[in-house]
Amino acid sequence: MWRAVEGAVGLGMGTVQVFTQAPAQWGVKRTDDGWQGKILQADVVERWKAACGGAGFGVTVVHDSYLINLASGDADLWGKSVAAFEHEFKRCGQLGVTYLVTHPGSHLGTGEEAGLGRVVEGLVEVFGRAPDEKTVVCLEVTAGQGTSLGYRLEHLRDVIRGVEGVNKKWGRRLGVCLDSAHLLAGGYDFRGRKYAGFKRELEKTVGVDRVKVWHLNDSKKDLGSRVDRHEHIGLGFVGLEGFKPIVRDKDWATVPKILETAKAKHDSGRDWDAINLEVLRSLEK
Numbered sequence: 001m002w003r004a005v006e007g008a009v010g011l012g013m014g015t016v017q018v019f020t021q022a023p024a025q026w027g028v029k030r031t032d033d034g035w036q037g038k039i040l041q042a043d044v045v046e047r048w049k050a051a052c053g054g055a056g057f058g059v060t061v062v063h064d065s066y067l068i069n070l071a072s073g074d075a076d077l078w079g080k081s082v083a084a085f086e087h088e089f090k091r092c093g094q095l096g097v098t099y100l101v102t103h104p105g106s107h108l109g110t111g112e113e114a115g116l117g118r119v120v121e122g123l124v125e126v127f128g129r130a131p132d133e134k135t136v137v138c139l140e141v142t143a144g145q146g147t148s149l150g151y152r153l154e155h156l157r158d159v160i161r162g163v164e165g166v167n168k169k170w171g172r173r174l175g176v177c178l179d180s181a182h183l184l185a186g187g188y189d190f191r192g193r194k195y196a197g198f199k200r201e202l203e204k205t206v207g208v209d210r211v212k213v214w215h216l217n218d219s220k221k222d223l224g225s226r227v228d229r230h231e232h233i234g235l236g237f238v239g240l241e242g243f244k245p246i247v248r249d250k251d252w253a254t255v256p257k258i259l260e261t262a263k264a265k266h267d268s269g270r271d272w273d274a275i276n277l278e279v280l281r282s283l284e285k
Contacts, residue, residue: 071105
């Protein structure tokens with residue numbers, strides 16, 4: 001994980017998002033004592049903290065495993081997901097990570113209301129098992145593919161309200177992660193002059209202050225497509241007019257902004273991350 005910090009520093013970035021394990025693998029396995037996961041070794045934690053300290057990264061982000069599904073109606077999968085998310089949450093605590101981003105999950109045909117209820121139940125379970133962890137859990141808006149939840153801001157609002165209804169303190173440990181590609185695919189148009197209307201809708205649902213992380217990605221698919229396909233900045237349907245109001249908005253001045261575009265080389269030999277960052281910074285003026 002510390003190599004990600006080194007790479008971000010080399011590109012002139014001010015924060016980083018990492019996985020604490022392979023994103024397409026479970027971090028827990030069943031034992032006689034229930035689901036168990038490996039705790040990070042002390043030397044890994046020390047190298048991570050030293051790298052972040054040296055880089056001046058006061059805020060860092062982790063994304064959980066893509067396999068976790070707190071909305072699942074399958075009891076075994078839901079239990080495994082809760083255990084895996086608890087494991088991720090505690091690893092973030094070891095590392096001193098500020099924000100843990102998670103997708104709300106997929107209801108798999110059981111209905112949105114039931115799925116959102118299970119997300120609430122899962123988060124309550126995890127917070128109850130790890131009451132002293134400081135990492136803020138950020139619910140990420142999704143594109144809404146298949147039966148995925150989170151493509152409406154109201155979904156995130158309802159999960160937050162549900163957790164608050166059980167324990168207000170736990171509700172304060174929830175934030176929101178906005179993804180520009182997901183928002184557009186989910187039907188939110190924030191491009192150009194439509195940004196003000198989007199901002200009003202954001203405020204009346206989850207609230208501007210609840211947004212703790214931005215994922216800045218262009219989209220290969222257009223407005224309302226409900227298809228999650230990231231594109232390099234300015235080359236998709238979000239376009240430069242979509243990113244300009246985001247990077248200029250003072251409300252997001254201190255909010256970490258993460259590039260999740262393809263990690264590859266441009267034909268010129270430059271890293272696409274460097275090019276995407278350059279394009280975004282050119283829009284700040």
